[in-house]
Amino acid sequence: MTIRGARRTDTKLSDGRDLIYYDPADAAVRVPLEDTRGLPAPKPQVDLRIDPLTGDTITYATHRNTRTYLPPADQCPLCASKPGNPTEIPDHDYNVAVFENRFPSFAGPGRAEVVCFTSDHDQSFTNLSQGQARLVVETWADRTAELSARPDVEHVFPFENRGREIGVTLSHPHGQIYAYPFLPPRMRTLLDRAREHQTVAGSNLFADILATERRQGTRVIAENSTWTAFVPEAARWPVEVHLYPHRQVADISELSGPERDDFTQLYLDVLRRLDGLYGDPLPYIAAWHQAPVRVDRELGYLHLEVLSIRRAADKIKYLAGSESGMGAFISDTRPEDVAETLRKVGS
Incomplete structure (x- = not known):
């Protein structure tokens, strides 16, 4: 599928989660590889509660306490797959990739996605080329439009956390998109x-x-x-x-x-x-x-x-x-x- 400024390819991971590749508009048609990991269907535990003192919605996502934490570079789940090391992205290379978070903060109402800015583990957004960074912008735009059309979404929030001091658990250059089922405080x-x-x-x-x-x-x-x-x-x-x-x-x-x-x-x-x-x-x-x-x-x-x-x-x-x-x-x-x-x- 060709969108403005990019070519989009939709596929599924082995547990049914969505995976979307974004390539330059003039790139060859991508034929995605199959995810061979045979993952079980995700069963996120998400509970939304309203704080009676402030009216704020507090989200409890207890399954996230077991999410991947600072793995070595050769075991990074956001890198492209290699022989003997299948990852969240089955293809051997990619430009920008988006997939449903395996450990989502929201599920059912709302949605949580991971946006990988590049397949290069040692890169950062700061050092992306103008063209690669522009492709990320096209990705944000496309995801914003699609997520905004969902009846269970009230606000779409793309963001990036960088650095261990911030609390990053994966060092690969990436961001996330939270499609909140409520309006955040x-x-x-x-x-x-x-x-x-x-x-x-x-x-x-x-x-x-x-x-x-x-x-x-x-x-x-x-x-x-x-x-x-x-x-x-x-x-x-x-x-x-x-x-x-x-x-x-x-x-x-x-x-x-x-x-x-x-x-x-x-x-x-x-x-x-x-x-x-x-x-x-x-x-x-x-x-x-x-x-x-x-x-x-x-x-x-x-x-x-x-x-x-x-x-x-x-x-x-x-x-x-x-x-x-x-x-x-x-x-x-x-x-x-x-x-x-x-x-x-x-x-």
């Missing part, structure tokens, strides 16, 4: 603020934030014709960068071809600046903020938030008493100083 908070702003100011909160950052310029790191990257005025994390398109769109699937090109260029630039901050790969979380699938969609504004808990070359920001107990963040770094440093890193 962070999104509920943002939309509440956006609704208040719309009532008072008559305009979109996110668009106004972007306009302010571009006008002031003191926290802008880099920009191109359709995207701007900046450190937010009230950043919570020691290193935090937001990437906004100049045009309000609800999700990745609504981006035009040129906007996807420009995002890829700017994101790779930002990631390289982050890795240059302390002279080694920065642990980070990259979190896509997309509009909800159904409710308040007009209030949303697609953007990507990249954050790191490293507050100095040899120090980590831990969420201690104030942050964990009261949700009141106290930062060791000033947003304007972080922005200036990141601008210099790329100069």
Whole structure:
């Protein structure tokens, strides 16, 4: 199947889970190899409960406690299969691959997927070529559109965790997509603020934030014709960068071809600046903020938030008493100083 900017090939793993390959649009038609592992059908144990104090949905996925944890490189389940080492991806090579998580956080209502950015175990998103990173963007767009069409999904959240300090359990370059069967707390908070702003100011909160950052310029790191990257005025994390398109769109699937090109260029630039901050790969979380699938969609504004808990070359920001107990963040770094440093890193 050919989608915009990519060729998609659907197949199944031996336990019935979906596996999807994404190749360049001009690539040869892929004939997927069979998964010979003979895995039993997955039986995830997922329980959703509402916290009566906050209204937040808490997910209990006890089967995940047995998931694969930091295996040696020659036993990585996200690498392409080799003789004697069958993996989650039966083919001997791939560009981008997506499969249902074997240890999902959501099952039944909702869905959890793994997105492998490349078959090269020793790569990172930072060092992907422009074309390979652009293929990942096409993958995110296609998965967002398909998952958003499911009746049991309320919000689609693509993200990447990088670095052991963040809690990564597989070192292969990959991300995940959570298709939540509910609206997550962070999104509920943002939309509440956006609704208040719309009532008072008559305009979109996110668009106004972007306009302010571009006008002031003191926290802008880099920009191109359709995207701007900046450190937010009230950043919570020691290193935090937001990437906004100049045009309000609800999700990745609504981006035009040129906007996807420009995002890829700017994101790779930002990631390289982050890795240059302390002279080694920065642990980070990259979190896509997309509009909800159904409710308040007009209030949303697609953007990507990249954050790191490293507050100095040899120090980590831990969420201690104030942050964990009261949700009141106290930062060791000033947003304007972080922005200036990141601008210099790329100069």
